[in-house]
Amino acid sequence: MVELKQEPQKLTAFLCGELDHHHVKEIRETVDFAVREQLPPLVILDFSKVTFMDSSGIGLIMGRSHLMEEYGGVLEIHNPSAHIRKVLRISGTDRLAVIRNQANGRGMARYEQAQ
Amino acid sequence: MNKLNELKCTFPARSENEGFARTMVCAFAAQLNPTIEELADLRTAVSEAVTNSIVHGYRGRTDGVIAVTVRLLPDDVIYIRIADRGCGIADVPKAMEPLYSSAPAEERAGLGFTVMESFTDKLSVSSKVDKGTTVIMRKKIRHESDSTED
Numbered sequence: 001m002v003e004l005k006q007e008p009q010k011l012t013a014f015l016c017g018e019l020d021h022h023h024v025k026e027i028r029e030t031v032d033f034a035v036r037e038q039l040p041p042l043v044i045l046d047f048s049k050v051t052f053m054d055s056s057g058i059g060l061i062m063g064r065s066h067l068m069e070e071y072g073g074v075l076e077i078h079n080p081s082a083h084i085r086k087v088l089r090i091s092g093t094d095r096l097a098v099i100r101n102q103a104n105g106r107g108m109a110r111y112e113q114a115q
Numbered sequence: 116m117n118k119l120n121e122l123k124c125t126f127p128a129r130s131e132n133e134g135f136a137r138t139m140v141c142a143f144a145a146q147l148n149p150t151i152e153e154l155a156d157l158r159t160a161v162s163e164a165v166t167n168s169i170v171h172g173y174r175g176r177t178d179g180v181i182a183v184t185v186r187l188l189p190d191d192v193i194y195i196r197i198a199d200r201g202c203g204i205a206d207v208p209k210a211m212e213p214l215y216s217s218a219p220a221e222e223r224a225g226l227g228f229t230v231m232e233s234f235t236d237k238l239s240v241s242s243k244v245d246k247g248t249t250v251i252m253r254k255k256i257r258h259e260s261d262s263t264e265d
Contacts (some may be wrong), residue, residue, distance in 0.1 A: 021166045022130035028222070052137075052155075054162040055230050059222035083155040090233050091226050 002027045006035050011040040016049040019057035028060055032067065041073050045097075048079035057084070058091045065096040076100055118194075120146070120187040128179030128199065136197075137161040143185045144193050147256040154183045156234035157193065163227040164197040164250045171217060172201025172248055191256045193211060195235075200247035207240050236255060 001023055005012040013031045017023065035043060043064065047053075061077065070074045075097040080088060088094065122143045137158045147164055165181060173179030179201055186194040204210045210217070211232075216225030225231045232238045235252040242248040 018134055020130075020133050020162055021170060022133050024222075052158060052162075054159050054166065055224045056166065058224040058226055062224055063222040071194040082153070083159075086155075087159065087230065090229060091224060 002030050004030065006034065006038060006040075006111045009024055009040060010042045010044070011035060011038055012044040014046045014049060014065065017051060019050050019053040019060065021054075021056040024060045028063065031064065035067060035073075036062070039071055039073070043068060043073055044076045044078050046078045047081065047084055050081070050084060053084050054086055055087070055091065058087065058093055060090075061093050061097060074098070116194075117189055118186040121187065122185045123183070125180050125182045128173045128176075128181050128201075130166075130169055132168050132181075133162055133165050133169070136165045136181070137208070140183070140195060143187075144256065146187065147191050147193065149256045152195070153254070153256055157195075160231045160234040160252055160254075161195060161197070164195075164252070167203060167227050167250075168197065168199035168248065170223065172199040172203075174218075175201065176201070185233045188253075192236075193254050193256055195252045195254075196249065197252075198247065198249040203244040203246050203248055204240075204242040205244050207242050211240065 001016055003014045003016070005014070011034055015027060045061065045064065065075050077097045077099045079101055080099065088099065122139070124139060126135065132199045136221040137233050141158050142163045144154065149244050168179070168181050179199060184196040209215060212226040213229045215224040219225070228238070228240070231250065231252060235254040237253040239251045240248065
């Protein structure tokens with residue numbers, strides 16, 4: 001459900017499959033363990049392989065955002081699908097994390113600009 | 116209620132059934148030829164309601180049962196009823212406030228009802244403490260051909 005890529009100064013979590021209440025627990029534990037161990041200045045949650053997300057995914061993002069705040073790290077959300085962007089928009093999650101789409105190279109600062 | 120088709124199903128309130136419930140509702144809705152976006156909306160709304168029953172309605176219990184009824188109504192309206200016999204909600208308007216959660220420590224975002232409201236056309240919630248909660252959602256489905264033709 002999640003694959004981690006650890007680099008100097010950066011941790012990327014490639015999330016995979018359906019992000020619902022049933023599946024987020026394992027993802028949360030795996031990501032948090034790596035974050036607490038490494039304390040990376042940048043944590044990226046990559047959504048390119050996420051096929052479904054409900055508000056449990058928002059809870060996951062909110063929780064990681066709070067964790068990053070504890071030590072001053074930055075959280076980024078990469079490659080959310082149109083459906084996931086819609087769920088993010090309803091929740092106002094853009095205030096918690098920078099959202100980028102890597103497909104266009106430079107990325108975008110905020111998902112609204114891509115709409 | 117003039118129902119054109121109907122599906123009824125009950126299943127144990129276990130988190131591994133969340134995926135099954137939303138897939139089942141979408142399979143039923145497929146007869147209306149919905150758009151990908153409409154299907155994703157239905158899938159998400161059902162997931163929220165079922166998760167609420169499991170996380171809140173049957174908190175601390177393993178014997179709970181969730182009853183789902185899906186109906187096809189005239190004018191291409193999908194009717195979804197999700198009912199539990201759990202602990203109920205004492206203050207429904209409060210529970211429906213965006214970002215309010217009775218379980219913030221578990222990283223529940225408090226957005227379940229907000230998502231259901233946003234992703235369907237009509238949401239009604241009735242609840243009685245110690246009796247359970249029933250959520251009814253309606254969504255009009257446009258035929259996919261309407262939006263893709265010409």
